[in-house]
Amino acid sequence: MLKYLFAKNEDIPPGTTAIFFGFSSIIWFVIGTGIGSFNAAKLAFPDFVTGYEYFAFGKMRQVHVLAVILGWISMAFAMAMTYITPALGNTRLWSEKLGVWNVLIWNVGLSLALTLLWMGISSGREYSDIIWPIDLAIIFGVLFPLGANVWMTIVTRRTQGIYTTNWFFGTGIFMVIIVFLVGNSPEFFNLTGLSEAYMTWWFAHNVLGLWITPVAAAIAYYTVPKVTGNPLYSHRIGHLHFWSVVIFYSTPAAHHLMSAPLPEWLKSFASVEGVLILVPAIAFVSNLLLTMTGKWHMFVENVEIKFTITGVLLAIPLNMQGGFQQTRAINWYIHGTGWIVAHAHLALLGFSTFLEGAAVYYGIQTLLRRKLYSLTLANFHFWFLLIGFCTYWISMTIAGLIQGAGKIYEVPYIDVVIAEHPYMIARWVGGTMVFTGNVVWLYNMWMTARVGTEIPVGRLPHELAYER
Amino acid sequence: MAFREYKIGARMFGAALGGSMMITLYFPTSDIVLVGSTEWGLQKALSYGRIGGFSYEDPLMRGEGKPVTVTLDKDPATNQPIDPIHAYVYPPGVPFPSAINHPRTAGKVVAELSTTKGRINEADHQKGAVFVVAHAEAGGEVTAYIENASVTRNWNPQQVLDAAGDENSAYVGSGKIMFVREGCWWCHTLLPEQTQDWQVFGVPPRLGDFNSESPTAFGSDRKAPDLLHVGSRNSSKEWMMMHFFNPRLVQPHSIMPRFDYLWGKNDANGKPIDFDQWRAEYTKYAAGERVYPPEVPDYAPKSDIRYLMDFVLSLK
Numbered sequence: 103m104l105k106y107l108f109a110k111n112e113d114i115p116p117g118t119t120a121i122f123f124g125f126s127s128i129i130w131f132v133i134g135t136g137i138g139s140f141n142a143a144k145l146a147f148p149d150f151v152t153g154y155e156y157f158a159f160g161k162m163r164q165v166h167v168l169a170v171i172l173g174w175i176s177m178a179f180a181m182a183m184t185y186i187t188p189a190l191g192n193t194r195l196w197s198e199k200l201g202v203w204n205v206l207i208w209n210v211g212l213s214l215a216l217t218l219l220w221m222g223i224s225s226g227r228e229y230s231d232i233i234w235p236i237d238l239a240i241i242f243g244v245l246f247p248l249g250a251n252v253w254m255t256i257v258t259r260r261t262q263g264i265y266t267t268n269w270f271f272g273t274g275i276f277m278v279i280i281v282f283l284v285g286n287s288p289e290f291f292n293l294t295g296l297s298e299a300y301m302t303w304w305f306a307h308n309v310l311g312l313w314i315t316p317v318a319a320a321i322a323y324y325t326v327p328k329v330t331g332n333p334l335y336s337h338r339i340g341h342l343h344f345w346s347v348v349i350f351y352s353t354p355a356a357h358h359l360m361s362a363p364l365p366e367w368l369k370s371f372a373s374v375e376g377v378l379i380l381v382p383a384i385a386f387v388s389n390l391l392l393t394m395t396g397k398w399h400m401f402v403e404n405v406e407i408k409f410t411i412t413g414v415l416l417a418i419p420l421n422m423q424g425g426f427q428q429t430r431a432i433n434w435y436i437h438g439t440g441w442i443v444a445h446a447h448l449a450l451l452g453f454s455t456f457l458e459g460a461a462v463y464y465g466i467q468t469l470l471r472r473k474l475y476s477l478t479l480a481n482f483h484f485w486f487l488l489i490g491f492c493t494y495w496i497s498m499t500i501a502g503l504i505q506g507a508g509k510i511y512e513v514p515y516i517d518v519v520i521a522e523h524p525y526m527i528a529r530w531v532g533g534t535m536v537f538t539g540n541v542v543w544l545y546n547m548w549m550t551a552r553v554g555t556e557i558p559v560g561r562l563p564h565e566l567a568y569e570r
Numbered sequence: 571m572a573f574r575e576y577k578i579g580a581r582m583f584g585a586a587l588g589g590s591m592m593i594t595l596y597f598p599t600s601d602i603v604l605v606g607s608t609e610w611g612l613q614k615a616l617s618y619g620r621i622g623g624f625s626y627e628d629p630l631m632r633g634e635g636k637p638v639t640v641t642l643d644k645d646p647a648t649n650q651p652i653d654p655i656h657a658y659v660y661p662p663g664v665p666f667p668s669a670i671n672h673p674r675t676a677g678k679v680v681a682e683l684s685t686t687k688g689r690i691n692e693a694d695h696q697k698g699a700v701f702v703v704a705h706a707e708a709g710g711e712v713t714a715y716i717e718n719a720s721v722t723r724n725w726n727p728q729q730v731l732d733a734a735g736d737e738n739s740a741y742v743g744s745g746k747i748m749f750v751r752e753g754c755w756w757c758h759t760l761l762p763e764q765t766q767d768w769q770v771f772g773v774p775p776r777l778g779d780f781n782s783e784s785p786t787a788f789g790s791d792r793k794a795p796d797l798l799h800v801g802s803r804n805s806s807k808e809w810m811m812m813h814f815f816n817p818r819l820v821q822p823h824s825i826m827p828r829f830d831y832l833w834g835k836n837d838a839n840g841k842p843i844d845f846d847q848w849r850a851e852y853t854k855y856a857a858g859e860r861v862y863p864p865e866v867p868d869y870a871p872k873s874d875i876r877y878l879m880d881f882v883l884s885l886k
């Protein structure tokens with residue numbers, strides 16, 4: 103990598119940036135889920151590794167969350183953007199050199215940010231826990247360069263229109279920059295009180311709604327037509343999806359604070375807008391499932407489609423929960439319980455991870471021009487992710503319902519803790535399966551890069567048969 | 571980018587996102603800034619200091635640069651007995667909360683009273699100051715406001731600290747830093763909900779309870795009891811001490827981590843604490859090989875755990 107930092111832009115092979123981003127994202131996924139599994143063990147067995155300040159639950163919880171969001175998910179996005187955008191524009195990435203620096207700064211910066219968080223140096227604001235000097239570094243040193251590369255690649259494309267995926271990429275990176283700037287303003291300007299509390303959740307909501315959800319969906323808009331060979335079912339529905347994300351997904355932030363003393367009009371408004379999130383969700387899911395027409399055998403036979411369609415299918419329960427759990431009628435029961443933790447993992451580990459996983463599988467094969475090393479290991483990865491995730495999701499949902507019942511029947515809290523214990527163990531088992539699956543994935547991708555069968559010129563990776 | 575559609579699209583996008591920002595940022599915040607601070611809001615603002623998370627006065631989050639909350643029953647300037655009162659001592663150099671720096675964050679009425687009657691605009695953080703919460707009638711209602719006691723009563727920070735003594739001083743602001751740093755809010759919330767659980771955890775907060783506080787650290791994922799009013803449920807220092815050192819001393823089923831490392835190296839008498847021995851003895855106790863658990867050491871007067879206890883016990 104070092105040799106490319108100071109090379110001339112033209113001398114850097116196309117795809118270098120994306121390959122580095124891809125492998126970085128897998129490594130961060132291994133790290134993030136490893137810490138997650140460790141944390142889960144501590145919730146099941148509080149005296150597991152005790153007596154070390156730096157292995158305390160409160161010091162590691164946020165490291166897990168931000169390692170998977172900024173390391174795994176966002177870097178996988180960067181990987182997807184830096185190879186899909188040029189592919190769709192029939193051109194190369196605007197600047198590979200900027201891209202290589204982008205990878206380096208991102209990895210170094212994220213390691214630093216997470217080390218500080220691990221020491222407890224935090225702003226105390228959930229999801230925007232990273233302290234403001236590093237937030238500024240993320241905005242201007244990480245997100246903006248990525249944005250510049252994506253926007254300029256779209257501008258210098260050699261095709262006529264702009265495909266759906268690229269609308270989402272271009273606007274997603276733009277919106278996340280705005281969200282970081284605005285959402286961290288309480289730290290920049292020491293805003294206090296309810297404004298601070300509201301902005302914390304404004305940030306958390308919009309990072310998911312204007313970055314993770316649309317960009318993950320954009321990846322699926324590329325993978326499914328590309329691998330199946332079917333054209334996208336409807337560009338109009340794609341438009342509906344895009345515009346309803348911008349309008350409906352950007353407004354319900356206050357529904358995260360339904361039981362806090364925010365102005366009532368704001369909560370009601372957010373709640374109605376929150377139900378309208380179903381518009382982009384249904385548009386997205388139906389559009390992709392209809393694109394699969396006639397190619398459903400690939401759901402079983404092809405790794406990338408298997409991952410993508412699983413993610414798309416998981417978007418159904420995700421949005422059904424998301425649309426309705428925030429209404430007053432339901433929220434009072436499950437607010438602040440494990441149900442929400444389960445839902446958050448459904449969004450990030452269920453829905454979005456499966457879509458990005460497909461992009462990284464497909465991208466690395468395409469860019470390295472090597473066929474996936476082993477189908478068996480990929481299937482192992484898939485099932486460990488899926489079963490591990492489902493174990494986690496179901497056990498946390500049950501734990502959440504127990505907590506909700508404990509809350510309304512005024513059960514002494516410790517009895518709730520005791521009742522949750524078996525589900526905490528299940529959660530840890532699920533999380534550990536995900537982690538194990540990821541270690542195998544890293545090995546599989548590494549071997550693909552080293553010894554995967556070379557793909558002949560003019561062929562695409564999914565056209566070749568798997569060998570192992 | 572030659573298509574006309576893209577120009578139209580870009581403008582539509584600007585309008586959509588701008589409209590959304592208008593509704594979700596401008597309207598709510600202009601509504602929230604109208605809220606006047608309650609008495610509790612002022613007490614919290616004054617006892618926490620400028621910021622409860624990372625800040626340039628306390629970059630490593632050791633609880634530095636924070637005010638001290640003291641309880642007085644004598645006027646430190648005249649030595650006359652007074653009704654017990656909380657005073658918030660800002661030694662020289664400790665930055666003020668935004669309720670002092672930008673009085674309007676406490677709401678219009680409170681800001682006016684605090685500047686005219688309370689004379690907070692005469693406070694200077696380089697010289698230090700002492701604040702108290704006072705009451706006055708405004709518009710037919712009794713309203714709490716901030717009084718700059720260093721001007722109105724001639725109290726100076728060091729004098730007040732000496733008059734109160736260590737037992738009447740609470741490091742609440744530094745304790746909030748510990749609360750944030752140690753991640754207590756990943757398990758505990760500071761927000762009894764408006765729907766049901768106030769019957770157990772106490773009144774949910776009101777709109778004006780947070781002015782000038784940052785971060786509010788509501789917490790979202792509750793794996794443990796709400797703490798907003800924990801000091802009224804349980805104010806036993808003894809219990810808290812054992813519970814923080816090892817929660818399973820008092821609650822065998824607890825999943826709360828041990829916070830024994832917050833005791834630091836030495837105990838109250840300056841003697842080194844032998845954690846390894848303690849843990850070994852506790853393991854025996856937990857296995858039923860000892861009748862009594864080992865003693866929890868007393869903490870030093872300026873230790874992380876002291877700060878944290880002061881904060882937790884201030885949550886009434």
